[in-house]
Amino acid sequence: MKRAWKKIKIEDICRKAGVSVGSFYNHFKTKSDILVEMYAQADGYFELKFKNELPSESIMQDLIQYFEVYAEYNQNVGLETVQQLYTSNNKLFITKGRDMQNILQQIIERGQAVGELDQSMTSEEITDYLFIAARGVMYNWCLHDGDSDLIVNMREYMSRLITIFK
Known part of the structure; x- marks a missing residue:
């Protein structure tokens, strides 16, 4: 239990x-310092994963790849750990200025600069919007005890969602 x-x-x-x-x-x-360390490790993982990553020809593909990495990371952390994190008491999810969010925001800014993404929302607003959705996919995976392929689910969900920002 x-x-x-x-x-x-x-x-x-x-x-x-x-x-x-x-x-x-x-x-x-x-005990809370464990969570802070876990989030620092996640930020480090994203920093390493995207540090030398060259942009593809499509911002949309870069966004999908970003969320595939997000799902992959959480899947590697493990279902039981992720289930412990996905609670309304965990305010670390909404901490601003983390590397993980900054990397996504930079992808969005690049897309806005070249006209591939809508500019009616700021890059920070779009980042928040997308993370709310991604956390929903994660939470659903947790609710169903990981009975589906998280990376596939994230890819399918985010592929549809990001089209609203074209």
Whole structure:
């Protein structure tokens, strides 16, 4: 049986990880610091994935690829972990200025600059809009206990959605 994040004790985490409570406190001050570290790792993953990535000929394809990477990352993190993250108590999702969002925003800005994307919304507004939808796809995957191919679902959903920004 899965327990809610707030009911999981540091001792439980340490037991599952095979480390002492003292070791935990050498790396983290609180249980919430684990989440902060997870988000930092996600940002690092996106930074590495897109650092030397050359834009394709289509901004739409770049957007789809971005969200495929988003789904791939979460799938690799694992269903149980992602299920713990997808709660309304987790406000880290809406933290502004993270590398992950900045990379998406840069793709959108590039698309707007060359006229491939609508400019009636700012790149930040479109970024927020797309992330709300992507988190919905993720949440649905969690609700169904990962019984579908997350990357395929994300690709199909976002491919349809991004057309409204042409």
